[in-house]
Structure formats: C-alpha cells, structure tokens
Amino acid sequence: MMIEGDTCGPYGAANDHVEESSLSPDALARLWPDDVQEIKRVAKVFPFRINRYVMGLIRSPGDPIWRQAVPDIQELEDLTGWEDPLAEETLSPVPNLVHRYPNRVLWLVSHECAMYCRFCTRKRRWQAPLPMTDDIFRAGLDYIRRHAEVKDVLLSGGDPLLLPLSRLENILAALSKISHVEIIRIGTRVPSMFPEKVTVQLAEMLARYHPIFINIHFNHPREITSESRRACMLLANAGVVLGSQTVLLKGVNDEAGTLGELFHNLLTMRVRPYYLMQMDLTRGTAHFRTPIAVGLQILRALRNRISGLAMPQFVVDLPEGRGKVVLTPNSVDAIEGDLLVIRDYQGNQCQYPLLPGEGTELGRWLAV
Ligand SMILES: *Cc1c(COP(=O)(O)O)cnc(C)c1O
Ligand code: SF4
Numbered sequence: 001m002m003i004e005g006d007t008c009g010p011y012g013a014a015n016d017h018v019e020e021s022s023l024s025p026d027a028l029a030r031l032w033p034d035d036v037q038e039i040k041r042v043a044k045v046f047p048f049r050i051n052r053y054v055m056g057l058i059r060s061p062g063d064p065i066w067r068q069a070v071p072d073i074q075e076l077e078d079l080t081g082w083e084d085p086l087a088e089e090t091l092s093p094v095p096n097l098v099h100r101y102p103n104r105v106l107w108l109v110s111h112e113c114a115m116y117c118r119f120c121t122r123k124r125r126w127q128a129p130l131p132m133t134d135d136i137f138r139a140g141l142d143y144i145r146r147h148a149e150v151k152d153v154l155l156s157g158g159d160p161l162l163l164p165l166s167r168l169e170n171i172l173a174a175l176s177k178i179s180h181v182e183i184i185r186i187g188t189r190v191p192s193m194f195p196e197k198v199t200v201q202l203a204e205m206l207a208r209y210h211p212i213f214i215n216i217h218f219n220h221p222r223e224i225t226s227e228s229r230r231a232c233m234l235l236a237n238a239g240v241v242l243g244s245q246t247v248l249l250k251g252v253n254d255e256a257g258t259l260g261e262l263f264h265n266l267l268t269m270r271v272r273p274y275y276l277m278q279m280d281l282t283r284g285t286a287h288f289r290t291p292i293a294v295g296l297q298i299l300r301a302l303r304n305r306i307s308g309l310a311m312p313q314f315v316v317d318l319p320e321g322r323g324k325v326v327l328t329p330n331s332v333d334a335i336e337g338d339l340l341v342i343r344d345y346q347g348n349q350c351q352y353p354l355l356p357g358e359g360t361e362l363g364r365w366l367a368v
Pocket of ligand 2: 121122158189
C-alpha cells in the first residue's frame with residue numbers, strides 16, 4: 001500500500017483505514033470482550049479509527065496500545081477541562097494556522113490521522129474536521145508571506161504525512177519559496193502507527209526541501225517494530241532530522257522502566273527524544289492525566305542512567321495558549337555561604353564550591 005499522489009484526491013483520503021463499520025465481529029469481540037454497545041456510544045461523540053497495523057500491535061484489551069486506540073466510557077464521564085485547552089482557535093489569525101510564539105507558526109495542513117488517539121488535544125475536531133481547502137491554504141500561505149518574523153513553520157494536523165504526496169510537496173515547495181522561512185518541521189504519527197505510508201518516494205521528496213525536521217509521536221516501546229524502524233531509517237537516510245514527542249499517559253507509559261526503554265530504543269533508530277508532554281487539560285481525557293510530579297520523578301529516575309541523548313524535556317503546555325514551559329526536577333537543596341548543597345543522581349548530598357559572593361544571585365535563579 002503506497003501513497004499514489006493525485007490518485008487519492010486533493011485533500012488526503014489516501015488511507016486504508018479499518019473503521020468501526022468494517023471491523024469483523026471477531027475483531028470487535030477481540031477489542032471489546034465486555035460491552036460493545038457502551039463503546040459505540042462513546043464513538044458517536046469521539047469516533048475511533050484503528051487500521052490493520054494498529055490492530056496487529058494490540059495484544060489484549062487494556063494493553064498500552066489498546067488504551068491509546070479504543071474508546072473508553074470515561075471519555076464521556078469527564079466534564080472537566082476545555083474543548084480547546086491551548087486556545088488554538090483564538091490564536092488562529094487565519095483558519096488552521098496557530099501563531100502563538102514570535103518566530104514560528106503551527107499550520108494544521110491535514111485533517112487525517114493514522115488513528116484517533118483517545119487523549120488527543122484536538123479531539124474537538126474529529127467530528128467536524130476543518131479540511132484544508134484551496135482557499136484556506138492560500139490564506140495560510142499569505143499570512144506566512146506577510147509575516148517576515150516567521151522563520152520556522154511547523155506542519156501538523158491531523159497528520160501531514162497522510163496527505164497525498166503531491167499535495168504535501170506543493171506545501172513544501174510554496175514554503176521554500178518564502179525566503180524568511182528557514183526551517184520546516186513536521187509533526188506526525190505515521191512512522192509509529194502507519195509505517196507503510198513512509199515510502200522511498202516520500203523520503204526522496206522530503207530531501208528536496210531541507211532543512212526538514214520531523215518529530216514523531218511515540219508513546220510506548222511496543223510501537224517500535226521492524227516496520228517503524230524501516231520508516232525511520234528511510235527518513236533519516238534522506239537527511240531528515242528526527243525527534244520524538246511522547247505524551248505521559250496514565251496506565252500506558254507512566255513508569256520509568258517503560259519510558260527509559262522507549263527513549264533508548266528511539267536513539268537506536270536515530271530518533272532523538274525531544275519532548276515528554278504532560279497531558280493537556282482536554283475534555284474527555286482526564287482518565288489519562290498523571291500528577292505533574294510523576295513526570296519529574298521519571299526524569300529524575302532516568303537521568304544519568306540512560307544516555308543524556310535519550311533524555312527529552314518535560315513540558316507542560318499551559319492553558320489559554322500561554323505556551324509550553326519546561327519543568328526539571330530540582331537537585332539543589334540549599335545555598336550555604338559559598339557552598340551549593342546539591343544532590344547527585346543517586347540522591348547523595350554533596351557540596352559544590354561557588355565563587356565568592358555568587359550565592360545571592362544564584363539563589364534567585366534556583367529559588368532556594
Ligand atoms: C508546540 C508549539 C510550537 C513549537 O514549539 P517548540 O517549543 O519550538 O517546539 C509552535 N507553535 C505552537 C502553537 C505550539 O503549540
Ligand atoms: S495522530 Fe495526533 S492529531 Fe491525530 S489523533 Fe493522534 S494525537 Fe491527535
């Protein structure tokens with residue numbers, strides 16, 4: 001199965017999804033041994049999409065892949081949180097383009113996803129997606145053209161790698177003609193959840209538009225398979241700089257051993273862990289939320305035990321579109337005169353000599 005350019009229609013539909021209606025009774029029974037009706041109720045509000053590859057990754061109901069893919073009644077029971085916690089709609093000067101930081105924009109160029117991740121921050125869009133029509137595309141492009149401060153364009157969606165190849169190439173070609181756009185980034189879940197969509201043709205096309213950075217969404221070591229390895233290899237060999245984003249999910253990956261294995265294995269595919277993300281406050285996702293301390297504990301447990309290259313930053317995306325904030329576990333206990341009292345990675349306290357008089361200023365930075 002390959003992306004065949006224009007044969008798939010202009011706005012993506014190039015998918016071989018297994019939708020609810022096409023699942024065999026056997027497959028349904030395998031996914032939901034208990035109450036199929038209940039799950040169908042959830043799917044009316046928050047649809048699901050599980051392709052053959054993801055079906056193959058699921059070993060049993062309740063496992064880490066199943067929890068990410070299969071509707072759960074708790075989605076309807078959660079009335080906390082926001083429909084759009086990051087205020088993306090408010091921060092959109094034109095449809096599908098979010099301008100939150102001074103020098104970069106997030107451009108939602110695709111409304112197709114390899115699967116509907118139950119914890120998705122944009123699940124508000126699943127029922128009524130806002131496809132990128134030619135008009136919306138031109139408006140976004142014009143906006144970027146008129147804003148010379150935009151040096152970095154982050155393509156997301158949905159998933160840009162599910163667009164027909166020619167459509168994605170049009171976008172990249174148009175951006176590459178704008179001289180102030182210096183970097184193009186793509187956020188995708190295709191290499192982890194629909195790896196066969198990463199083709200030689202796609203890799204060769206991307207290589208014409210460097211510098212291209214791709215951040216791949218990986219949440220669990222079981223998402224690393226020979227197929228996803230092959231997809232990453234094609235992209236890395238094409239000179240694409242690969243990073244990963246991982247959402248910290250209760251009952252899926254909220255444990256140092258699991259994430260340590262994931263981050264290390266990502267490095268073996270030339271994927272550099274970039275962000276570990278605290279769950280957004282999205283309505284219908286509260287059952288995935290961990291206390292913030294869990295993320296900090298996991299990073300503390302992994303620091304110096306796995307390669308520093310494998311360590312992502314832990315970020316919280318603040319409500320109302322105030323942006324991402326990096327949180328790090330605190331290692332400093334106190335400043336005593338010209339001595340910093342600090343804990344090593346094994347938890348043992350030690351002293352680090354400061355320059356004379358440095359302590360007061362340093363205390364402000366470290367909040368001790
Ligand atoms: C996350 C995000 C970015 C990119 O942020 P980086 O920290 O540079 O990776 C840009 N715009 C929006 C709206 C975002 O949510
Ligand atoms: S692939 Fe990304 S945009 Fe699509 S449902 Fe998953 S998290 Fe959301």
